[in-house]
Amino acid sequence: MRAFAGLWRRFFGSLGNSLLTLGVLAFGVLLLPPLLRWAVIDASFTARTPLECRAAGGACWAIVHEKYRLILFGRFPYAEEWRPLAAMLLIVGLIGSACGGLIPRRALHLAGLLGAAAVALLMWGGVFGLAHVESTNWGGLPLTLILSVSGMTMAFPLAVALALGRRSRLQLVSALCIAFIELLRGVPLVSLLFMASFMLPLFMPGHVQIDELLRALIAIVLFSSAYLAEAIRGGLQGVPATQEEAARSLGLSRTRTTFLVVLPQALRSAIPGMVNVFIALFKDTSLVGIVGLMDLLLATKQALGDPAWRSFALEAYLFVAALYFGPCYFMSRYSQALEHKLGLGDA
Amino acid sequence: MNEDAAKEALRAYRMAPPHTLAAKGGRAASCRDLLLQATIFGLVIAIAGFLAANLAGNLSARSIRTGFAFLDSAAGFEIGESFVAYDGHSTYAKALFVGLLNTLAVSAGGILLSTVMGAGIGLGRLSRNPLVAPLAGLYVEAIRNVPLLLQLYFWYVLLTELLPHDGTAPALLPGFYLAKSGLHFPVLGESSRAPLMTLGAGFVAATALHYFAKHRQARTGIRFPAWLALALALLPASLLLARMLATVPLDLPIQRRFGFVGGGTLTPELTALLLGLSLYNAAFIGEILRGAVRSVAPGQSEAAAALGLRTGHKLRFVVLPQALRVAVPPLASQYLNVAKNSSLAVAIGYPDLMSVGNTIVNQTGQALEVISMVMAAYLTLSLSISAFMNWYNARLEAWSTS
Numbered sequence: 001m002r003a004f005a006g007l008w009r010r011f012f013g014s015l016g017n018s019l020l021t022l023g024v025l026a027f028g029v030l031l032l033p034p035l036l037r038w039a040v041i042d043a044s045f046t047a048r049t050p051l052e053c054r055a056a057g058g059a060c061w062a063i064v065h066e067k068y069r070l071i072l073f074g075r076f077p078y079a080e081e082w083r084p085l086a087a088m089l090l091i092v093g094l095i096g097s098a099c100g101g102l103i104p105r106r107a108l109h110l111a112g113l114l115g116a117a118a119v120a121l122l123m124w125g126g127v128f129g130l131a132h133v134e135s136t137n138w139g140g141l142p143l144t145l146i147l148s149v150s151g152m153t154m155a156f157p158l159a160v161a162l163a164l165g166r167r168s169r170l171q172l173v174s175a176l177c178i179a180f181i182e183l184l185r186g187v188p189l190v191s192l193l194f195m196a197s198f199m200l201p202l203f204m205p206g207h208v209q210i211d212e213l214l215r216a217l218i219a220i221v222l223f224s225s226a227y228l229a230e231a232i233r234g235g236l237q238g239v240p241a242t243q244e245e246a247a248r249s250l251g252l253s254r255t256r257t258t259f260l261v262v263l264p265q266a267l268r269s270a271i272p273g274m275v276n277v278f279i280a281l282f283k284d285t286s287l288v289g290i291v292g293l294m295d296l297l298l299a300t301k302q303a304l305g306d307p308a309w310r311s312f313a314l315e316a317y318l319f320v321a322a323l324y325f326g327p328c329y330f331m332s333r334y335s336q337a338l339e340h341k342l343g344l345g346d347a
Numbered sequence: 348m349n350e351d352a353a354k355e356a357l358r359a360y361r362m363a364p365p366h367t368l369a370a371k372g373g374r375a376a377s378c379r380d381l382l383l384q385a386t387i388f389g390l391v392i393a394i395a396g397f398l399a400a401n402l403a404g405n406l407s408a409r410s411i412r413t414g415f416a417f418l419d420s421a422a423g424f425e426i427g428e429s430f431v432a433y434d435g436h437s438t439y440a441k442a443l444f445v446g447l448l449n450t451l452a453v454s455a456g457g458i459l460l461s462t463v464m465g466a467g468i469g470l471g472r473l474s475r476n477p478l479v480a481p482l483a484g485l486y487v488e489a490i491r492n493v494p495l496l497l498q499l500y501f502w503y504v505l506l507t508e509l510l511p512h513d514g515t516a517p518a519l520l521p522g523f524y525l526a527k528s529g530l531h532f533p534v535l536g537e538s539s540r541a542p543l544m545t546l547g548a549g550f551v552a553a554t555a556l557h558y559f560a561k562h563r564q565a566r567t568g569i570r571f572p573a574w575l576a577l578a579l580a581l582l583p584a585s586l587l588l589a590r591m592l593a594t595v596p597l598d599l600p601i602q603r604r605f606g607f608v609g610g611g612t613l614t615p616e617l618t619a620l621l622l623g624l625s626l627y628n629a630a631f632i633g634e635i636l637r638g639a640v641r642s643v644a645p646g647q648s649e650a651a652a653a654l655g656l657r658t659g660h661k662l663r664f665v666v667l668p669q670a671l672r673v674a675v676p677p678l679a680s681q682y683l684n685v686a687k688n689s690s691l692a693v694a695i696g697y698p699d700l701m702s703v704g705n706t707i708v709n710q711t712g713q714a715l716e717v718i719s720m721v722m723a724a725y726l727t728l729s730l731s732i733s734a735f736m737n738w739y740n741a742r743l744e745a746w747s748t749s
Contacts (some may be wrong), residue, residue, distance in 0.1 A: 011478070020474070020475060020476050020478070024478040024482060025478070089429070170383060170384050171384075174382040183726065185729075186730060187687070187725045190693060194704075194726065195718050195722070198708055202401070202402050202406065203398045204405075205404075206404060206405060248632035279492075283494040286494040286497060287691070290694050297497055297500070312510075313504040314504060314505065317497060321497055321498075324494055325489070325493055
């Protein structure tokens with residue numbers, strides 16, 4: 001009985017609380033049944049034509065079955081689609097096993113290099129009897145993964161240099177780094193993508209051709225390096241000055257002090273922040289569609305260009321939202337767990 | 348070395364800024380630093396020169412016009428939404444200005460809406476109600492982990508494809524319609540300006556009264572009754588407004604078979620953009636506010652309660668000032684994000700600065716000039732927002748320590 005009273009108080013303890021509870025309940029009663037009817041009861045999962053779907057009256061999840069190849073792989077040649085699939089599995093598998101500690105620490109660099117080479121081989125082809133596929137034909141989820149993972153990997157060294165440079169005692173260096181970081185953080189990624197797409201070719205010597213994918217990648221690398229640099233700077237500020245003083249008084253040179261004493265500690269505590277930058281980057285790769293790269297989102301839009309299925313756009317977008325949600329949610333949980341493990345955060 | 352000299356050296360060591368400390372070797376080290384900086388400077392200049400030479404070569408090879416002369420020629424394209432008079436004969440400069448105004452409007456609207464919604468979400472997550480807190484948590488996780496662009500497409504499709512046609516759209520509230528052609532709502536007619544101005548005057552009077560009452564209470568301890576203040580400030584204006592509304596009706600949207608006549612309209616593009624931006628950023632702002640309130644030690648709240656402060660006063664004078672101090676810096680960067688994210692308008696066809704700029708680049712080919720101008724505008728906007736938030740933060744600090 002007492003338990004019941006306690007429960008009652010939590011739901012209806014005060015007037016405001018009771019109103020809140022009733023409001024939520026009313027909302028649920030009004031909204032949930034029609035939503036459930038649309039998403040599950042009246043939905044068609046196996047329809048072959050849009051007409052069947054329309055007859056059922058609910059959500060048309062069959063659009064996922066109908067269009068998943070275009071959504072997942074973009075314009076990659078139909079017969080070769082096992083290659084981006086393999087590349088995707090390789091990327092996810094490598095990152096997963098690295099995060100799970102399955103790859104020995106010494107072999108991490110080697111595994112990363114081999115993985116990158118294998119992914120490049122699978123995507124481009126042209127050797128070992130694999131047909132060559134232009135990067136303009138890459139698309140879908142593999143493209144999103146490749147852009148975000150390689151973007152992050154390439155941004156990292158640049159970000160470390162920027163974060164160190166920002167704290168440099170050489171005023172020119174720190175001024176340049178601050179200007180670079182603040183400039184890139186002050187403009188939207190879309191404008192950088194447009195800039196890379198329109199202006200980069202103008203800045204290159206006449207004979208150098210840069211393909212669209214590389215242009216977008218350059219914009220992404222520059223953009224995320226600025227944010228990553230700030231995450232790393234936070235880590236650098238967290239290293240007590242006594243660490244540097246101790247290392248210097250032990251006779252380590254300034255370079256060794258930075259790379260053997262300060263940076264390892266700084267990077268360690270910057271990991272959660274860096275994971276958050278990566279999550280943002282993973283979501284932001286969806287913007288490359290604006291300059292015409294067939295990433296997951298633009299491929300979905302293309303799939304919806306089919307007038308027959310156009311009225312089921314919501315279902316397709318919800319499916320793609322789930323594809324984004326999974327990794328992002330997992331990574332944010334991972335970052336929180338790391339924060340907890342490293343004894344950081346606000347807990 | 349005697350003791351005094353050693354102490355003096357130690358003091359000098361402690362006082363010196365770090366970069367002079369590092370120059371252990373004195374003149375040799377500072378000479379090396381100078382040389383290093385000169386090298387870096389030379390390198391930067393060399394790279395800039397290389398890029399500039401390439402640029403000049405490419406521009407002349409492709410015979411692309413340069414300079415800002417194009418700004419004065421007629422743009423020749425229409426812009427769907429504009430706060431100032433604009434048509435196809437207007438200049439490119441005017442077009443960019445229209446885009447800039449639209450960006451500012453969307454950013455301001457987005458910041459306002461997402462702050463209000465974010466406060467709701469943050470309070471919801473802090474609520475002890477066992478239904479509200481998980482619901483708010485669900486909202487935050489669902490929104491935060493899906494790209495904003497995808498959400499914009501989602502709302503845009505919802506608003507343009509799946510809503511009823513104008514003729515059959517039901518009223519959400521009396522006078523409010525959501526149809527394929529956008530959100531239609533009543534506006535105040537021309538003749539209701541006077542009560543609005545009275546309301547404004549009432550607001551000014553209320554502010555003045557507030558300062559008077561506050562200072563009098565600080566001096567003499569006599570409180571000014573809150574209800575009287577509110578009545579004094581609002582009553583005349585509301586009476587006048589009510590009288591005017593009774594005689595001069597609102598400009599209501601009237602539903603016809605093929606569209607709406609009268610009233611105000613938000614286009615689907617603007618509605619989707621505002622909705623998407625606000626819902627997305629509200630999730631982040633909610634988390635910032637929640638974290639800020641949580642960061643205030645529970646002892647503070649308990650102490651305030653033990654001193655006999657009522658809940659409202661406890662929040663206003665003890666918890667909120669401390670929470671705001673924590674919240675303002677991350678809030679500032681979130682507001683920056685709203686302004687920058689408004690550039691995604693280009694993807695759903697709302698004519699903001701980015702999308703007007705893109706059209707102009709495609710027409711004139713003068714990418715260098717246009718994109719530089721657009722980026723400079725965004726940079727200025729970002730810097731102004733962060734300057735404002737820095738000012739607010741400084742004021743907050745001064746206020747809470749005085």
